[in-house]
Amino acid sequence: MVFEGQVYTVAAINEAIGADFATDVLGIIRNDETAGLSQALADVHGKIEGRSVADVSFAPPYRNPPKLWGFGPNYHRHAQDLGTVPPPNGPGAWSRAVRNLIGPEDEIILPPQSNRVTAEAEIALIIGKECRNITPEEAPSVIFGYTTMLDMTAEDLLRENLRYAARAKGFETFCSVGPFVVTADEIDDLQSVRIATKVNDEVIADSPVSMMVRDPYWLVSYHSQMTVLEVGDIIGTGTPGAGVITDGDLVRAEVQGVGELRNRARAAR
Template sequence: MKLLRFGPEGQEKPGILDGDGNVRDLSGKVADFAGAAVSLEALDTIRALDVASLPLVENPGRIGCPLAWVPNFFCIGLNYALHAKESNMPEPPEPIIFSKASSALSGPFDPVVIPRNSVKGDWEVELGVVIGKPTLYVSEDDALDHVAAYCTINDVSEREFQIERQGQWIKGKSAPTFGPVGPYLVSADEVADPQTLRVSLDLNGDTVQDSNTSDMIFSVRQIISHMSQFMQLMPGDIIATGTPSGVGMGMKPQRFLKPGDVMEIEVEGLGRQRQEAVAAE
């Protein structure tokens, strides 16, 4: 299943793609997508519907973030071998976990707003994982059974805020619009192996990131199992699993976002995003 939300910002409705790629309105069946509404049980209920009988949305207009809100927006740092190398940092011995503010959530085609005082805005294509049931002390063997869906994420970052200012990375990760997600939530049963997906990002038409999730230092299984040793993951939690090489910070000379830059982001099978960078008012 490919689930999405469509409509003006703040007025989105839940929808689903039918077999022909058309949007069908789920608002008569589902209030919205978030928390328990994207649990494995909730997705099974949607899966049992006759999608062809749902109202056809001929002009869905804006495609919003496929999640109305998230309990937690987790991220994994330095999780691709070549990215760690370009960052001049050793491969971590265990997953580096940090968070983005949930207010960073944004639609896949909405502008990315470069915040005030920003000088080092950057891009990061990532495979996103949505948790489908309470997850605590899960084994690696069972970890993927706790995934509801996968998605494309752009983990937009401000490197000066992240690295050169005091405190944790969350400061450089959490500005409004710094978390474009979507366009879809693709149910886990449609992703045979999350470790074989191409991940890519084009900047102004030039490919700057082009890798595969096989380059991950820690697999999705390992990430979920590891995190569950320290916290209980909940339905609707989202995890951005790390970015490959090709970020602006790693370029020589370094390159950072400026107003008018266009990012196009894709994870194989999970949909393509497009954002234009704009200056904060």
């Protein structure tokens, strides 16, 4: 947990107060322990030692989400970049194998099968309550929080045939999330949150959630019409713009109020 720029482990909190909170993010979500942990941290703050955020190496919030989903194109600009238009009845959707998932500072491996890989910054939703067939108005009640995502695409394969979306996005290391999870109550105005894709020092795209074709609550409802949403599911919401990445490039996804995610691209060896 992060408080005033310091990172505190749940294990240290448990030891300080004799508690038994889950020590992994997915367990905390499943057990609905956020409020209790926040109070516990407030009680022990100053009594246990934390570490500066700058001194901590982060992994993905968890490596075993029940489902890992993406949507797109969900911004008009990105659709134009791909030479298409957003589908009228809802964006395209795809799932990924959990093995695809990487975290902050891990390497994005550029596969030899593609000559044009792009990286896309997104705000991702984390489901906190199992649900099915919910309305957009009900969606806020099932969202645990938000994290930062980088979604990679072998764009030349996708342009060859849109039916290749699963392959174009299915290479290992093609989805990164983290380093932080921000609970839904910490975002005062979701529509104003800005998402930026950056490659090295270049800002590729920077847009607020309000520029989405379909807002996050609509996406949760839409997805719940297809399948049960499980606690811990991670859902990407689309990108305002994708940047081409090559060997050695530093890719950054910045989500206002949620955090910055950094990964470097490396050619497959």
